[in-house]
Amino acid sequence: MGTMGRRDWLFVKGRECFLCRRPVAAGHLCPSCSRTLEMWEQEFRPCRRCGRLLRKEYTAELCPQCQEKLPPFRLARAVGPYRGELRRAILELKYRGRRSLAFPLGYLLSRVVAEEPLYGRPQAVIPVPLSSRRFKERAFNQSALLSEELGRFLGLKVLDRVLVKERHTPPQAGLDRPARLQNLQGSFAVVESSSVEGLDVLLVDDVLTTGITAAACTVALLQGGARSVAVVTVATSLC
Amino acid sequence: MGLTHRPALDRRFWELKGYPFMDLVSPCLNLGTAFFLQGYVEERWAAARYRLAKVDSILREASRRWKVPLARRPAPAAEPLPPEEEARLVGRVLSGRILLLEEVGRALGENGVRVTGELADLLHYLYLQGECELWPAVGYDARGVPKCNRCGQGDKLYRASCGACGSTHCYVCEGCLELGEARTCRALYARPRSERDGLFPCRTVSPVLPFSLTRAQEEAALEAKAFVEEGKSPRCLIWAACGAGKTEVAYGALAAALSRGKEVLYTCPRRETTKEIYRRLQQAFPGVEMTVLHGESGSKYTPAQLVAATTHQVLRCYRRFDLIILDEVDAFPLAGDARLYYGLERSLRAGGQILYMTATPLPELAAQARRRRLPVIYLPARPHGYPLPEPQIILARSLRRPTDQLPRQVAECLRTTILEDRASLLVFVPAVDLVARVVDGLLGCREFEGLGEWVKGCHAALPEREEVLEAFRRGEFPVLVTTTLLERGITLSRLNVMVLFAHHRRIFDQNTLVQIAGRAGRTASFPHGKVWLVADRITPEMAEARRIIRSFNRLAFRRGYLEPTGRR
Numbered sequence: 001m002g003t004m005g006r007r008d009w010l011f012v013k014g015r016e017c018f019l020c021r022r023p024v025a026a027g028h029l030c031p032s033c034s035r036t037l038e039m040w041e042q043e044f045r046p047c048r049r050c051g052r053l054l055r056k057e058y059t060a061e062l063c064p065q066c067q068e069k070l071p072p073f074r075l076a077r078a079v080g081p082y083r084g085e086l087r088r089a090i091l092e093l094k095y096r097g098r099r100s101l102a103f104p105l106g107y108l109l110s111r112v113v114a115e116e117p118l119y120g121r122p123q124a125v126i127p128v129p130l131s132s133r134r135f136k137e138r139a140f141n142q143s144a145l146l147s148e149e150l151g152r153f154l155g156l157k158v159l160d161r162v163l164v165k166e167r168h169t170p171p172q173a174g175l176d177r178p179a180r181l182q183n184l185q186g187s188f189a190v191v192e193s194s195s196v197e198g199l200d201v202l203l204v205d206d207v208l209t210t211g212i213t214a215a216a217c218t219v220a221l222l223q224g225g226a227r228s229v230a231v232v233t234v235a236t237s238l239c
Numbered sequence: 240m241g242l243t244h245r246p247a248l249d250r251r252f253w254e255l256k257g258y259p260f261m262d263l264v265s266p267c268l269n270l271g272t273a274f275f276l277q278g279y280v281e282e283r284w285a286a287a288r289y290r291l292a293k294v295d296s297i298l299r300e301a302s303r304r305w306k307v308p309l310a311r312r313p314a315p316a317a318e319p320l321p322p323e324e325e326a327r328l329v330g331r332v333l334s335g336r337i338l339l340l341e342e343v344g345r346a347l348g349e350n351g352v353r354v355t356g357e358l359a360d361l362l363h364y365l366y367l368q369g370e371c372e373l374w375p376a377v378g379y380d381a382r383g384v385p386k387c388n389r390c391g392q393g394d395k396l397y398r399a400s401c402g403a404c405g406s407t408h409c410y411v412c413e414g415c416l417e418l419g420e421a422r423t424c425r426a427l428y429a430r431p432r433s434e435r436d437g438l439f440p441c442r443t444v445s446p447v448l449p450f451s452l453t454r455a456q457e458e459a460a461l462e463a464k465a466f467v468e469e470g471k472s473p474r475c476l477i478w479a480a481c482g483a484g485k486t487e488v489a490y491g492a493l494a495a496a497l498s499r500g501k502e503v504l505y506t507c508p509r510r511e512t513t514k515e516i517y518r519r520l521q522q523a524f525p526g527v528e529m530t531v532l533h534g535e536s537g538s539k540y541t542p543a544q545l546v547a548a549t550t551h552q553v554l555r556c557y558r559r560f561d562l563i564i565l566d567e568v569d570a571f572p573l574a575g576d577a578r579l580y581y582g583l584e585r586s587l588r589a590g591g592q593i594l595y596m597t598a599t600p601l602p603e604l605a606a607q608a609r610r611r612r613l614p615v616i617y618l619p620a621r622p623h624g625y626p627l628p629e630p631q632i633i634l635a636r637s638l639r640r641p642t643d644q645l646p647r648q649v650a651e652c653l654r655t656t657i658l659e660d661r662a663s664l665l666v667f668v669p670a671v672d673l674v675a676r677v678v679d680g681l682l683g684c685r686e687f688e689g690l691g692e693w694v695k696g697c698h699a700a701l702p703e704r705e706e707v708l709e710a711f712r713r714g715e716f717p718v719l720v721t722t723t724l725l726e727r728g729i730t731l732s733r734l735n736v737m738v739l740f741a742h743h744r745r746i747f748d749q750n751t752l753v754q755i756a757g758r759a760g761r762t763a764s765f766p767h768g769k770v771w772l773v774a775d776r777i778t779p780e781m782a783e784a785r786r787i788i789r790s791f792n793r794l795a796f797r798r799g800y801l802e803p804t805g806r807r
Contacts, residue, residue, distance in 0.1 A: 096417075099413070100395075100397050100413055136403055138402060139402045140401065140402055
């Protein structure tokens, strides 16, 4: 949260678009960003289970990967594809540390959860954790920041210390699917089982590419006693 | 009292200075909080005349006031100090800079300096010796309000839990994020440039120019030189007409400063302009050690006597320059950005000077000049000796109605430009969405249909912006509709300019209008370019812009700078 001086209360700034910061007359997004965020819906629709984007011509409800083997989470959805303004915003947040972007992205995540009836009524928000080494290097966990904002928008409690990454692993980006699977095997664990026992959990991450990270976290949460796990991410990949 | 990340080092240092014992105030805090509390406690201890008996009560009071449980405990056993020689080398690299720890590491690498000791310890040793200053990157002012110590701002701070220090109140400055993360728990190390780090030698430096200066430029260059040589005034403004060649005038001041072994910064707000200036400076001062600093520049810590830099990069400089030349002082993003001015002031050495250069000074600077608080060097004439084109105001009442039909006078201006002058026309509009509408409206003029695709639009969000601009420069089409994006930095040999909807006062203020008018008549082959302001009324800004241009022409005429053939 930013600091606010007396001057800011007296001279309230005009509204700015959450993403591009251009002035907007009403709402949180400028017409251009709104259009960009909704444009993918003309070409794609999400896989019913993993939420990765399928071309509209593709008639099956599940993507080929989910048809082969269903992921352990109940469902996953994203704000949009990992490109354009969304990609830029994620990169700014994750690699340049522009933490203030967590607020608009958290707002967009809350819209996704509110508009998708399949989410039902989750009881807690849990971020995908970083290893302690990465957390110390980066000084923040982007998923935890997103969870905090999402929890605030939805009025849900955020359990950011329940799920931990016990082992430091190389970044998933740039690895193929088998290598990703191998990379994360057994790296996540629930440290306080009592706090997730019997809960419908909403797992938050910035990007869902193959779904392996989300699946590994889900397995750990289910083993820790969670009743079900649904995933929400800012961006997702195309199938 | 001091701060430390390793008390054992401090213990050794103070033992060598003859202090037999040292206490530590615990708990271990993040740097920003520790720095603030140190200041608070020290102030009270000084008031108590540094009596040891008072320390505990002061700590108790500070604990109550700031809700941090402060207590004294014995310091750990002493550890050896880092190598003196290495600390000296680090100090030399840090000279004139304000850097984060990892930036110091990069600076050492870039300068080929290898150290065996822990870098944080070496820097701390310098701090203990009083050879460098240490601040938290984001600290607190006396009232406990957080503030970034790199860019000086407090309005773009974000508070979050920090994985590095473990605090839940670690502030990050997003105002200067592009230079690396400034956080409460990170240290900024600064060292003013001084004689002990070595100065550049005094020798005669004079600019090499492939052309001779005009009388107007020569007189202004002499004044600029005198400003540096006399050193009476800390600030000066070169107020030049658009296209009058103010950079060459600044060479006078530059040469005077370089001859005296001074370090000089030439800074502009935009990266492209900085690169261009660097090329020109290299040609004009071939024997001078020079470097360029911008977001994409490979080396950022090379020592140099003359530095061309974007204003953002100056935030890494500390008490370094004797002379700063600030070009396009009113241009985005410098205008209205307090942090960049803060950085400029801080990069100046004690007794240093700033030379502002612009065609359109910001109101504060212009007011200071009018009140004679700021010396001004005027350069009112262009090298070709013709007066500046004065704007012609075209009143078109039809602009009041929301219609896509353009006023009939616009077609008249098109005819003059394309058929009579055989020139190009740059049409400025106040908003991006008007670009396409005006292009469509102009295409409605049937008489130019034979020219093919004769009008195009260009704005900041257009992906093929550079290609369109290049094609316009090459003369592939005669009319370009644009936003204020192109108010600076475009020069065409035969160009007329039109401002449509010039009554939009927020967009077209007097400075913007003067800059736009400055696009016309820049070359000797077409010195009488035309400037049309098409509006539904005459705004004060339009009148003021016209007055400024006229006053430049009058001054140039009075001083005899205009060619006899050029006088109108």
